[in-house]
Amino acid sequence: MSSRLAVELAGLKLSNPTMLAAGILGLSAASLREAIKQGAGAVVSKSVCLESRSGYCNPAVFQLDNCGLLNAMGLPNPGAKHFAQEIRDFKKDESNAPIIASVFGFSADEFAEAAQILVKGGADAVELNVSCPHVKKTGSEIGQRPRLVSEVVRSVKGAVERPVFVKLTPNVADIAEVAEAAVGAGADAIVAINTVRSMAIDIETAYPVLANKTGGLSGSALKPIAVRCVYQIYEAVKVPVVGCGGIATWQDAVEFMLAGASAVQIGTAIASQGLGVFRSVSNGIDRYVHDKGFRSLKEIVGLSHRR
Numbered sequence: 001m002s003s004r005l006a007v008e009l010a011g012l013k014l015s016n017p018t019m020l021a022a023g024i025l026g027l028s029a030a031s032l033r034e035a036i037k038q039g040a041g042a043v044v045s046k047s048v049c050l051e052s053r054s055g056y057c058n059p060a061v062f063q064l065d066n067c068g069l070l071n072a073m074g075l076p077n078p079g080a081k082h083f084a085q086e087i088r089d090f091k092k093d094e095s096n097a098p099i100i101a102s103v104f105g106f107s108a109d110e111f112a113e114a115a116q117i118l119v120k121g122g123a124d125a126v127e128l129n130v131s132c133p134h135v136k137k138t139g140s141e142i143g144q145r146p147r148l149v150s151e152v153v154r155s156v157k158g159a160v161e162r163p164v165f166v167k168l169t170p171n172v173a174d175i176a177e178v179a180e181a182a183v184g185a186g187a188d189a190i191v192a193i194n195t196v197r198s199m200a201i202d203i204e205t206a207y208p209v210l211a212n213k214t215g216g217l218s219g220s221a222l223k224p225i226a227v228r229c230v231y232q233i234y235e236a237v238k239v240p241v242v243g244c245g246g247i248a249t250w251q252d253a254v255e256f257m258l259a260g261a262s263a264v265q266i267g268t269a270i271a272s273q274g275l276g277v278f279r280s281v282s283n284g285i286d287r288y289v290h291d292k293g294f295r296s297l298k299e300i301v302g303l304s305h306r307r
């Protein structure tokens with residue numbers, strides 16, 4: 001891998017700027033390790049809370065024509081203590097890249113307690129999911145209120161000595177305001193974005209397609225929304241921004257970097273391209289940086305903001 005691609009992100013060292021997004025293949029040490037083997041510079045786990053949850057009934061995922069996926073999984077997970085063991089297993093492999101544990105809770109204290117357990121298990125950083133659009137009393141119900149975001153971030157920062165990433169929801173009037181609240185409370189990086197709240201209706205049965213009725217939209221339809229969010233957050237805060245939403249090609253990733261992303265997360269594209277997407281995206285970014293005459297990736301981050 002070219003050294004041009006190396007990234008330092010809130011103190012974490014990544015061999016390249018591609019990361020596995022939360023919730024896609026992130027529930028076992030084996031699948032997280034496989035993502036790294038196939039070229040991801042870092043991995044984010046499935047979101048985990050204190051106690052195990054079974055999530056929603058099927059249909060929980062629905063493929064939309066050509067524009068992405070709709071999901072309302074309901075944040076199923078085995079609970080923090082159980083998942084900490086997967087992190088320990090992942091960490092046994094010396095060559096492993098950073099693992100970031102995605103955490104959620106139903107109060108600031110629960111976020112902090114789950115984060116502590118996962119950091120004890122070996123997580124290099126935590127990502128706070130204050131942005132899931134389909135589970136009540138957590139996720140975007142927190143992420144839509146800057147005061148609650150501050151409370152959660154402050155509580156986690158007081159509990160763990162690892163970088164804290166905060167993943168934001170686009171389902172707000174002013175995402176920059178929420179990013180500022182997170183950074184004001186100590187966030188070390190912002191991840192933008194989680195899915196957009198949406199729904200689909202089956203015209204034969206005349207029922208909503210998802211068992212939960214509404215869910216989150218991911219994939220290519222999300223990309224222009226996510227690029228706009230990254231652009232606005234980059235102007236508002238000084239910490240690194242990680243772009244996420246509809247990235248499927250190296251051109252998509254470069255666009256996010258020009259908007260201000262220091263790294264990118266990939267989720268839905270894995271369903272169509274497999275884990276090979278990490279290598280094809282990072283190789284393409286490397287060629288772009290080289291062909292345009294830049295010495296490093298850093299030089300393209302936020303370049304679209306120049307006057």
Ligand SMILES: Cc1cc2nc3c(=O)[nH]c(=O)nc-3n(C[C@H](O)[C@H](O)[C@H](O)COP(=O)(O)O)c2cc1C
Pocket residue numbers: 021022023024046047061069071073075102129132167193194195217218219220222244245246247265266267268269
């Ligand atoms: C099936 C599925 C499950 C997801 N689970 C989580 C999750 O547990 N935590 C989270 O923060 N985001 C979750 N997400 C959101 C993704 O991490 C990502 O923010 C979103 O899908 C946009 O990126 P993409 O278009 O590359 O998929 C999930 C997305 C999908 C499609």
